[in-house]
Amino acid sequence: ETGVTQSPTHLIKTRGQQVTLRCSSQSGHNTVSWYQQALGQGPQFIFQYYREEENGRGNFPPRFSGLQFPNYSSELNVNALELDDSALYLCASSTRDRDATGELFFGEGSRLTVL
């Protein structure tokens, strides 16, 4: 069974640039959730995608956007990068069933540094 994979693992950008992070969900999973983990903090929910549609969003501005593809993989896009966007971005896949998101399986994350 293939686990959750994220790419790239590390990247450095400058303020104002745009970034795209990618996530391949675990085989059989239909839901992808994205979390931001700043240094010394717990993960914070960005949004969730279920069957290619956004299914809930945390307290993040519109410059954070996402996509889910028919194969359930996902992208997180961040425009107009700010220094505070520097963080570990975690993708988690699960199998959503009615009202429950199900057990989350996290990838290793993409470490973004904004200079």
Next chain:
Amino acid sequence: TQLLEQSPQFLSIQEGENLTVYCNSSSVFSSLQWYRQEPGEGPVLLVTVVTGGEVKKLKRLTFQFGDARKDSSLHITAAQPGDTGLYLCAGEKGGSEKLVFGKGTKLTVNP
């Protein structure tokens, strides 16, 4: 606003010692999860507790959910260096798509 408060934030102990970490909230959760995260990796689920007062054991780890489903504790017996990591609690509210995480307890077990 941090809905889940974890304590202590840092804990450094010797191999063989026992420890307890806490996760407290003023909110009620339908379930609470504990994760362990090692440097450079994503969190890995250890346990989910659902029923108030529930106690679950995973080898040397004992997890308890408070009667009012607002708090939880993790007790480790005879800690080993392999227990080193960041322990995160995360609460789920019924029907919600998101988990609310605490800041974590960074545990170091010295040989």
